[in-house]
Amino acid sequence: MTPxxxxxxxxxxxxxxxxxxxxxxxxxxxxxxxxxxxxxxRLNEEFDxxxxxxxxxxxxxxxxxxxxxxxxxxxxxxxxxxGPDKDKVVGLVHAVLRERPFYTPEIEGVIVxxxxxxxxxxxxxxxxxxxxxxxxxxxxxAGVVIAEFPAQNEIASRFYAKRGFRAITGRHARPL
Amino acid sequence: MAGSVPAPVPPGRxxxxxxxxxxxxxxxxxxxxxxxxxxxxLSRFYGGKIETVPKVPVRSLADFALWYTPGVAEVSRxxxxxxxxSFELTGRWNTIAIVTDGSRVLGLGDMGPxxxxxVMEGKALLFRWLGGVDAVPLPIQVGSPDEFIAxxxxxxxxxxxxxxxxxASPKCFGILEQLQKRLPIPVWHDDQLxxxxxxxxxxxxxxxxxxxxxxxxxxxxxGAGAANIATARLLFALGQDPHKLxxxxxxxxxxxxxxxxxxxxxxxxxxxxLALKTNGGGRTGGLNEAxxxxxxxxxxxxxxxNTISADQVRSMARDPIVFALxxxxxxxxxxxxxxxxxxxxxxxxxxxxxxxxxSLVFPAVFRGVLDARARSIPDEIVLAAARELAxxxxxxxxxxxxxxxxxxxxxxxxxVAAAVAxxxxxxxxxxxxxxxxxxxxxxxxxxxxxxxxxxxIQAARLLPPLPSPPARPRRRGR
Numbered sequence: 107m108t109p110x111x112x113x114x115x116x117x118x119x120x121x122x123x124x125x126x127x128x129x130x131x132x133x134x135x136x137x138x139x140x141x142x143x144x145x146x147x148r149l150n151e152e153f154d155x156x157x158x159x160x161x162x163x164x165x166x167x168x169x170x171x172x173x174x175x176x177x178x179x180x181x182x183x184x185x186x187x188x189g190p191d192k193d194k195v196v197g198l199v200h201a202v203l204r205e206r207p208f209y210t211p212e213i214e215g216v217i218v219x220x221x222x223x224x225x226x227x228x229x230x231x232x233x234x235x236x237x238x239x240x241x242x243x244x245x246x247x248a249g250v251v252i253a254e255f256p257a258q259n260e261i262a263s264r265f266y267a268k269r270g271f272r273a274i275t276g277r278h279a280r281p282l
Numbered sequence: 283m284a285g286s287v288p289a290p291v292p293p294g295r296x297x298x299x300x301x302x303x304x305x306x307x308x309x310x311x312x313x314x315x316x317x318x319x320x321x322x323x324l325s326r327f328y329g330g331k332i333e334t335v336p337k338v339p340v341r342s343l344a345d346f347a348l349w350y351t352p353g354v355a356e357v358s359r360x361x362x363x364x365x366x367x368s369f370e371l372t373g374r375w376n377t378i379a380i381v382t383d384g385s386r387v388l389g390l391g392d393m394g395p396x397x398x399x400x401v402m403e404g405k406a407l408l409f410r411w412l413g414g415v416d417a418v419p420l421p422i423q424v425g426s427p428d429e430f431i432a433x434x435x436x437x438x439x440x441x442x443x444x445x446x447x448x449x450a451s452p453k454c455f456g457i458l459e460q461l462q463k464r465l466p467i468p469v470w471h472d473d474q475l476x477x478x479x480x481x482x483x484x485x486x487x488x489x490x491x492x493x494x495x496x497x498x499x500x501x502x503x504x505g506a507g508a509a510n511i512a513t514a515r516l517l518f519a520l521g522q523d524p525h526k527l528x529x530x531x532x533x534x535x536x537x538x539x540x541x542x543x544x545x546x547x548x549x550x551x552x553x554x555x556l557a558l559k560t561n562g563g564g565r566t567g568g569l570n571e572a573x574x575x576x577x578x579x580x581x582x583x584x585x586x587x588n589t590i591s592a593d594q595v596r597s598m599a600r601d602p603i604v605f606a607l608x609x610x611x612x613x614x615x616x617x618x619x620x621x622x623x624x625x626x627x628x629x630x631x632x633x634x635x636x637x638x639x640x641s642l643v644f645p646a647v648f649r650g651v652l653d654a655r656a657r658s659i660p661d662e663i664v665l666a667a668a669r670e671l672a673x674x675x676x677x678x679x680x681x682x683x684x685x686x687x688x689x690x691x692x693x694x695x696x697x698v699a700a701a702v703a704x705x706x707x708x709x710x711x712x713x714x715x716x717x718x719x720x721x722x723x724x725x726x727x728x729x730x731x732x733x734x735x736x737x738x739i740q741a742a743r744l745l746p747p748l749p750s751p752p753a754r755p756r757r758r759g760r
Binding site: 145146148149152153223224225 | 538539541543544545547548549554557558
């Protein structure tokens, strides 16, 4: 199945072994992580004109990811290939911890970005990513895991719904 | 016709591509303008191209008690009890709909349903003339692919098969897939399957001629429209190694890591799947890089003779196979490709050898599936048609300028129809199972009838003869 936000796999799902492994991202990964994050944002653009990617998105991506690397309330993971693709960064998972002043659980872990190159989207990969990031968010105190993605991304909706996620708040927009 | 195909005008107009035609490059442009003017005159004179004619004797109004009420009520009751009887007791067995939304008419683009009507009438005429099929032109006004699908679903009870026509890519893929899944009759999209089948037929013989196997060749597809996406699927069915197939479109080599693949996953999942599956080894770049060492090039892209260069052909493997199928102007002139070492060249034009023409395929395919009263039209049937076409050309002796039967070799068509009907029986989707000879006999009878009919009507002076064209001052130069 598909890894969450980063485009569902309309293609085959032949392999059963997870073809990646996750590790904490490093500053030296940034040259690879930035284009991967941009791919995700450009995919999001497909779903809604209000998600049109900015001209300076590349610089922004660099800043956001650099900040996340230093921020104890962020988790940034790099997905590496295995076998012949070992040491090749093929995706990323990015999540942040947010306070919930009015509700319990008091801390939520929000998956803001998940992206994998299409060839690495196989059965079980999305599952693996979700399990890993959920565990790490929990370890940092999160009592609930939340996924953010474009409302029109039906593949992501289905992916999360199958894994017990439901919509709890909505963000509805209109241009001004 | 998709533009300026020189006379004699072949009955097909495929494969047609983008409308961006290199003007001055084509010597037959003047002729095309002339044909266009004449077509408008004649369309006005005849008021369209087809009409409905009774196929039962009517001696007096009293006969309508049989053909219509009260007698017909019993026929209605019988079919109500067994829907498949509609294939016995009505014209459904031989009637198809040519359905379009007019979103990609010829090389013209979105002409709307009314704009598509003369083209669908022409197609209906071809269906009748070549295949003996009663075809109803049916341009529909729809807003979305789902609406298109729902509309055809509702129309299906009247027809023995559906021919989809001139629908823009990529929506044509989903529409075909869904309708094939939902309808109990064959659904065909000629721009995908007709062209792909003709291409495969030519390719099979080109491979034979150059002593290659489809299982071993490295193949490049230039253009990722309806025809080539279908061709890729048929190639895989024949054993083409997906890793040895590279697709090149206007953005270069299609690869799993190309920056637009995510966009494709949303907008064109068919192309997306090819991006993941093909181009083993991950070549990047454009046509230059793709063609290095390739055995086969199947181009269905831009009507511009400079799309493929002689140097690019030279960079291919020994004795390369080059199909330049854009209409009206191939992506490389055949003599240029030959001089650059191409062992075989095919185009979409009738004035060069090896015309890859969907009209070689669709009349016979429909004749075959209708005669077998097939429930669907799987790729095995498409391949059976391609193989039969290839076999007939091979029987006459293959050479670099004889890969495929020509449109004049009409005796081939009933054989293709019978091969299609046989395949339907083998696939277990035929409502009627006959022997090969019976199917062949039936196809010969059905396919020869329209010619006899029209000649008889003309002899009886029931059709006004073609009016002579008005005299026009000859234009000088351009």
